[in-house]
Amino acid sequence: MQLLAVPMASSGGGGITLLLPLILIVGMIWFMSRTQKKQRQRQADTVAALAPGSKVITTSGLVGIVEETDGEYVTLEISEGVLVQVVKAAIGRVIPDDDAADDEATDSADEATDSADAGEESTDASKVDVPDTGRDKADGKVQDTPKLPPTHTEN
Structure with missing residues (x-):
């Protein structure tokens, strides 16, 4: 008996199909490393911008006000008269000043009120119809x- 070798059919583009997954893997690794580099740069910028009086949150969740910065360490006041020294890398983020946050909140609240007032007709406070909540007695006093x-008993 004699066996004959029969050539197998090939797809013709074997090299490209093997390189495509390799290219995708290298691209994903490059993209992830680039994202991490940007995060490290943002963290370094945050730490470099620390100044006394800044309110910060550490990576462990400790909130404090920066009192002084050294080469590696930051001294935080976490309560009146309580100072803690932490490593600069432990600073997670800087909280913006309350004045700026209050101004933005007030501005957005004013805009919401203005837009709500624009859609309503002017009404007098005495003409406002308040639905009955069922809490009023017949004599007009509000019921407690x-x-x-109690959910537990004491022994």
Whole structure:
């Protein structure tokens, strides 16, 4: 008996199909390393911008005000008269000043009120129809809300 070798059919583009997954893997690694590099740069910028009086949150969740910065360490005041020294790398983020946050909150609240007032007709406070909540007595006094029984007993 004699066996004959029969050539197998090939797809013709074997080299490209093997390189495509390799190229995708290298691209994903490059993209992830680039993202991490940007995060490290943002962290370094945050730490470099620390100045006394800045309110910060550490990576462990400790909130404090920067009192002084050294080469590696930052001294935080976490409560009145309580100072803690942490490594600069432990600073997670800087909280913006309360004045700026309050101004933005006030501005957005004013805009919401203005837009709500623009859509309504001017009404007098005495003409506002308030639905009956079922809490009024016949003589017009507001009834106390019922108190719930205690959830535990003391021995």
